Amino acid sequence: MEFQFEPASFPWLTVSIVLPLIAAGILFFLSERFAKPISIVISAIVFVISTWMLFAYDYSHYAIQFYEKYNWIPQFGVSYEVGVDALSLTMFWLTALSFLISFIWSVNIKKRVKEYFIAFLVLEAACIGVFVAWDMVWFYIFWEAMLIPMFLIIGVWGYAERIYAATKFFIYTFFGSLFLLLGVVGMYVYQYFHTGKLSTSYFDLANLGLPFNLEIIFFLLLALGFAIKVPMWPFHTWLPAAHVQAPTAGSVILAAVLLKMGTYGFVRFSLPWFPEASKYFIPVMFTLGVIAIIYTAAMALAQQHIKRIIAYSSVSHMGFVTLGTFALNVEGMNGAIITMISHGLTSAALFLAAGWIYERSHSYMLKDLGGMAKYVPVFATFFMISAMASVGLPGLSGFVGEFLALLGTFKTNVWFAVLAGIALVVGAGYTLRLYHKTMFMEELVDSKIIHKWRNTRDMTASEFLSFLPLIILMFVIGVYPKWWVDLINTTSLSILSKFIGG
């Protein structure tokens, strides 16, 4: 594979990683009341940078743009290397958006405010780093660095069983990362064996020309790391636990950003590095994808805890990403990437909705809820739009990705597409059940609870401001997906160049 590079005229990406870190550092020495404004301003700046890059990115051809490279440890071939293609860029943008929204949402956090925002700022830097780093050492550093603040966010600001959940999250993903590391180190060693070259750069590792059996081994090592992160069935049980215990903003980041890292890993590494193994494992990945879609949809239906429903629905949606990715055609790939973006929006919105409900009712359990719609019309509308985007209603973002991913899957294997299509029915089932049991059927709800709704406040300014961009973007993607497909199309073609000879 040949890569083109377009160096950045200004180190925008480095700035975006460093800014939150500097802010976090400064916050250590400032008083608590600066935490919120500084975090919001910094994340807004990063978001503006990422949005500007989205428009400045030249999608007419494939190249790593805004590229920066500085030698770091030349003896081992390690350098600091960042840059974006459309995949990295959209994920970077999604990360910046999610953090901005989380910060705005978190203005009424009460407990250990300073530490809370510091943890999130560090997390933001690490998440951005994961998506834009092209040197494997840096990638791995960011990948692991992200665990610690997330562990703290769940473990400190979470709910009753937060320690169990945080530990489970940490160990699960740490366990996966270990295999990821093993795989990458293995490739590094193989590279030295084979070419005498020492480099941890993605671009060098992409051209190893591994023999088939090694491809299989390395594929499996990396896949385990990514599959846990996605999460794919049967490595998914950490996710509901983590979501249920995490604070709202933590859930938003977890769903919108962290889950994308696994699928990002598959798209970015597994496919271009191990093309033969990827083809070989299509049936396995398809099966796991379809199980994720159908099995976890049933899980979602069985739950009483609203965050657990949304968590399972996330797993189900990520099944579409898996299918689209391993369809190994351009429709599937575009579908996978757009589903990643769309799921970032919808799951963030749904978790915000869950948090909103909890703030009013102090319960996440369906039995304590119901009949709110009449008293909170603005929220009810936003929640409905998010739910509909999540179930893939055409005109909203969810449909675009699902349609493309299903089309890609259909081209590769008809039956998996037919099975995955069941999500259309069961997905609507659990999502509407969630909506109905929280918002509708007032006449079944205890009058004391209804009394509470009567005096409840519809969305506050900060809630409204953090919700609104998500809603707008669901429409933007759903009504005019052409722009997004154009943006990512060259990248998809390049990622798939070993499969479709592009």
Place this chain on the structure above:
Amino acid sequence: MENLSYLWIVPFAPLIAAIITGLLGYKLLREPLSGIVAVIGVAIAAVASVSGFIHVMQTGGHYDLKLFTWMPLGNYEISVSILWDPLSALMSCVVTVISTFIFIFATGYMRGDESYPRFFTYLSMFVFMMLMLTLSDNLVQLFFGWEGVGLMSYLLIGYFHFKKSAANAAFESFIVNRVGDWSFLIGILLAFVTFGTLDYLDIFAKIPEAEGFVITLIALLLFGGAVGKSAQIPLHIWLPNAMEGPTPVSALIHAATMVAAGVYMVARLMPLFASSSVALDVVLYIGTASAFVAATMGLVQNDIKRIIAYSTMSQLGYMFAAEGLGLFGDGMFHLASHATFKALLFLAAGSVLIGIHHILDVWKMGQLRKYMPITAATFLVGALALAGIPPFAGFFSKDPIIEAAFHINWVVWALLWAGAGLTAFYIFRLYFLAFENGDRLDPHVKSHVHESPPNMTVPLIVLATGAVVLGFFREFFLNFLRPSLDPRVMSEDFVPEKTKILMEEGLSRAHHVHVPEDAVHFLIESLTSPLGILALLTALGGIFFAYIVYQKKVISYEWLGETFKPLYKLFYNRWYFDNIYYAIFVYGYYKFSVFLWKLGDRFIIDGIVDGSAKVSLAAGGALRLTQSGRIAAYVLQMSIGILVFLSIFLIVK
């Protein structure tokens, strides 16, 4: 083409109205301004549609206006577009004109409702979606409209969402429709993989290149969507429950327009369906079965709206049957005429409900004609049209289908014929119970009964006029539709010659049928031929039977119920469809999910995960490496891993 580019206003005027009422409705417009904005929006669409209708009536051509590219798909671009030809022109006129009257009616019906602006926002949004569906030139936009009307239908059925029954009915309608949509979406995917395009005209041109069974498969998968949307067996169960919505919604969405979308879709893709005899047969049998079964269910219901709902399902069956027989023009004509008289019936029922304060049980009504003369008279017109009595519209649109069936497939004919008799019976059972018969009204209600205000009665009168005169335009409509539905008249750039040859095979079944197209001739023939007289007598017999049972009480209905108890129970329980579905899908699937969760996620997966955590904890403790145990175990593994690789690395170097 340039002089038709104003047609973009047809779908977008209601959308703009919806956005205005949605954003400003509660704060600024309230009642009645929200309603007026909505009426203006849909009226603009109606005027534009009619003018486009006149244009296409003169030229008979088709116009494909691409508004913008929605999404590129390889070499093909999915666009948002307007395909304006006789078929879509007729459908969009039906939708907008009927909507206009229903909207006006609704401004009266919804008076005083606390969510008045929300209602009209949904309604306008529905019309927008319906028109996107109607005017699309490709399957994806059709699907957009298709799901969009489904959503608005869901929201409107659940309009009174605080009621459990309404919320459940809404839920059910969405889910059942989604089952159909699943099939529909797979159909779209298969069509794209087969043809490489999703534009109707390109698909029509490429039909001869595809294999026959693939065409059949695509047609059947798409028809699966129609079965859901148009409430045909086996996906019909949601429609009667959908009556939980406000009555104008039942009139507009669940009678006149949305549920007819399936019929329209089959006509729209007529070259595809006609190219496959199997597909046509399936359409025919599903339609016929639904027409008959729904009529039997309608016999024994007691809820005024549900009775009409079953008749909707039944009449949709007639339309599908017509299409299955190869008589696409007749199917579409019945759609238009049914939309008129069924909207009329529902609105009249709505007027009744306003008058007697939303009592739905027909056994608690009676002698309403005295209090609501206009409502009663217009309802009677609608009932006569539905029963197929000349000279009302239903006679000219439904009876030709039954008569044609006789020449093609006598089993189908027998069911359709029997269904027509049952239809006449149950609609007049309703009429006699509600408007004539004994005095069963609650005295308290009785003191308040009143005729509805003019903004409700005027639409009734207009629609009733339509139900009287529309039938006489039968020949005009059939001729008008020919450029869209008759291969002999279709232009070459609409459907090419090669495809027409394929279509002939499917359409040939109707070639030897000669039902007069001119209304007067048809009427004369019906009055002179044995078949026509039989049909007419059946309808009259149904009415007469209803008269002697429910008005004159010569035969007691209790006795009838006892005598035919098994049948009565079967019909009353709706052939047990609901019970079976409930047992399998609602109860069964939910229980299964809970079981699976406890077994799969809780017991097996977490059992292994937590178990191994405990084991490693124990191991960590045993090794006494650190006190914290679990994390250390992994740090240890990682260190070992790095060590191993570093040593390999060093050895090699």
